[in-house]
Amino acid sequence: xxxxxxxxxxxxxxxxxxxxxxxxxxxxxxxxxxxxxxxxxxxxxxxxxxxxxxxxxxxxxxxxxxxxxxxxxxxxxxxxxxxxxxxxxxxxxxxxxxxxxxxxxxxxxxxxxxxxxxxxxxxxxxxxxxxxxxxxxxxxxxxxxxxxxxxxxxxxxxxxxxxxxxxxxxxxxxxxxxxxxxxxxxxxxxxxxxxxxxxxxxxxxxxxxxxxxxxxxxxxxxxxxxxxxxxxxxxxxxxxxx
Amino acid sequence: xxxxxxxxxxxxxxxxxxxxxxxxxxxxxxxxxxxxxxxxxxxxxxxxxxxxxxxxxxxxxxxxxxxxxxxxxxxxxxxxxxxxxxxxxxxxxxxxxxxxxxxxxxxxxxxxxxxxxxxxxxxxxxxxxxxxxxxxxxxxxxxxxxxxxxxxxxxxxxxxxxxxxxxxxxxxxxxxxxxxxxxxxxxxxxxxxxxxxxxxxxxxxxxxxxxxxxxxxxxxxxxxxxxxxxxxxxxxxxxxxxxxxxxxxxxxxxxxxxxxxxxxx
Numbered sequence: 001x002x003x004x005x006x007x008x009x010x011x012x013x014x015x016x017x018x019x020x021x022x023x024x025x026x027x028x029x030x031x032x033x034x035x036x037x038x039x040x041x042x043x044x045x046x047x048x049x050x051x052x053x054x055x056x057x058x059x060x061x062x063x064x065x066x067x068x069x070x071x072x073x074x075x076x077x078x079x080x081x082x083x084x085x086x087x088x089x090x091x092x093x094x095x096x097x098x099x100x101x102x103x104x105x106x107x108x109x110x111x112x113x114x115x116x117x118x119x120x121x122x123x124x125x126x127x128x129x130x131x132x133x134x135x136x137x138x139x140x141x142x143x144x145x146x147x148x149x150x151x152x153x154x155x156x157x158x159x160x161x162x163x164x165x166x167x168x169x170x171x172x173x174x175x176x177x178x179x180x181x182x183x184x185x186x187x188x189x190x191x192x193x194x195x196x197x198x199x200x201x202x203x204x205x206x207x208x209x210x211x212x213x214x215x216x217x218x219x220x221x222x223x224x225x226x227x228x229x230x231x232x233x234x235x236x237x238x239x240x241x242x
Numbered sequence: 243x244x245x246x247x248x249x250x251x252x253x254x255x256x257x258x259x260x261x262x263x264x265x266x267x268x269x270x271x272x273x274x275x276x277x278x279x280x281x282x283x284x285x286x287x288x289x290x291x292x293x294x295x296x297x298x299x300x301x302x303x304x305x306x307x308x309x310x311x312x313x314x315x316x317x318x319x320x321x322x323x324x325x326x327x328x329x330x331x332x333x334x335x336x337x338x339x340x341x342x343x344x345x346x347x348x349x350x351x352x353x354x355x356x357x358x359x360x361x362x363x364x365x366x367x368x369x370x371x372x373x374x375x376x377x378x379x380x381x382x383x384x385x386x387x388x389x390x391x392x393x394x395x396x397x398x399x400x401x402x403x404x405x406x407x408x409x410x411x412x413x414x415x416x417x418x419x420x421x422x423x424x425x426x427x428x429x430x431x432x433x434x435x436x437x438x439x440x441x442x443x444x445x446x447x448x449x450x451x452x453x454x455x456x457x458x459x460x461x462x463x464x465x466x467x468x469x470x471x472x473x474x475x476x477x478x479x480x481x482x483x484x485x486x487x488x489x490x491x492x493x494x495x496x497x498x499x500x501x502x503x504x505x506x507x
Contacts, residue, residue: 070345071342090347091348093346100342102340103256103340106256106260106263110259114252117248117251118248118249118347
């Protein structure tokens with residue numbers, strides 16, 4: 001039995017949002033509603049596996065990722081990473097949220113150097129070189145990110161998530177909006193990483209190619225958790241959910 | 243968690259690079275604005291003392307009013323830059339969608355305060371040097387006094403950065419707080435006597451000025467430079483607040499983040 005690297009128990013996340021005011025009273029005293037983004041969710045993630053989180057928009061995938069990484073705090077329930085609280089394990093997590101979390105007003109090199117130093121990487125020059133060569137954006141390394149194409153931004157965002165060689169890599173829509181060639185290159189790299197990977201995607205092909213298990217999420221709950229072999233079953237359910 | 247030099251260097255460099263991305267705006271904001279702010283004050287004091295026939299008041303006279311104003315404007319620049327450093331950057335990072343990196347990275351938030359402090363100090367260094375030269379032209383100060391004045395200004399900055407982190411955190415987690423804080427800081431600036439002596443403040447509220455660490459920092463610098471008096475009480479008072487406030491701010495930041503989370507984007 002492989003080692004459990006992440007244990008999620010009875011996880012719940014509620015957001016309290018203000019409603020649009022319909023009259024003057026509500027303008028000053030707005031009504032609120034509670035949205036349950038993650039609801040009583042249990043999940044074990046094993047070392048070395050790639051698990052896909054699949055679900056329609058608003059299903060709670062990104063919220064779950066933000067809870068696992070400690071960006072958001074759970075309303076109730078708990079998450080243990082290698083048996084410890086998230087706060088103690090931040091160093092072993094790498095997160096890519098699409099093309100977010102990179103500074104467009106700095107060069108790609110400065111972005112990577114900044115994050116490398118935050119994570120106390122000693123030989124950051126060779127790590128930056130290694131990642132930029134592997135992901136094929138060395139030529140753009142010293143350009144401002146604001147001038148990058150979407151594909152190069154995605155590569156940089158992935159390199160940023162991997163700069164400290166984390167044990168757990170969490171990728172939220174890593175190939176969203178990218179052309180076929182760049183998507184294929186990023187998928188190739190993800191496949192070769194040999195790490196524990198949590199992946200959210202809307203692309204069936206991507207899930208099929210990369211994931212060992214797939215969790216189908218809807219309304220904050222895992223409604224189906226299957227292995228690669230039963231993938232078609234999940235896709236059928238996914239289509240039903242719309 | 244121990245403060246790490248790598249973190250401080252990384253954040254300082256990142257902040258500096260982001261600051262100088264648009265160089266003209268950077269120069270205008272950091273240098274020209276404070277210089278402009280001294281001009282109306284200078285004109286008013288100059289008018290009173292040169293043309294109005296006033297001999298002086300509350301220890302301000304023809305010989306020392308320029309130095310008096312110079313230290314007020316320096317302190318005011320450090321006060322506002324320190325207070326606004328985090329709110330300004332956090333709001334930008336919120337909309338750049340880079341703020342998550344702050345929560346994700348395993349950093350000590352005291353490093354954040356020190357790094358932002360170094361960056362603000364670097365930004366305001368030309369202003370500080372030029373204004374100290376101006377003050378020196380009007381009244382002589384020893385090397386030790388210059389050092390002590392710079393030290394008290396840096397302590398003032400550290401204190402203001404602590405307040406700034408609380409302000410930044412609360413505006414990051416809910417922008418509703420922003421105007422409330424801005425009005426509060428405007429009142430605080432009025433009660434810090436940057437441009438006038440404490441005697442102008444009505445006696446009934448003067449006690450607020452007397453417990454205000456910002457006023458003590460300004461007063462210490464003026465007393466030392468103009469009158470050659472080392473005000474030990476003010477010196478210790480500013481030290482205590484400068485050391486305590488960042489620690490309190492980090493604590494408040496963490497609580498605010500846990501309770502409120504980032505809203506509005």
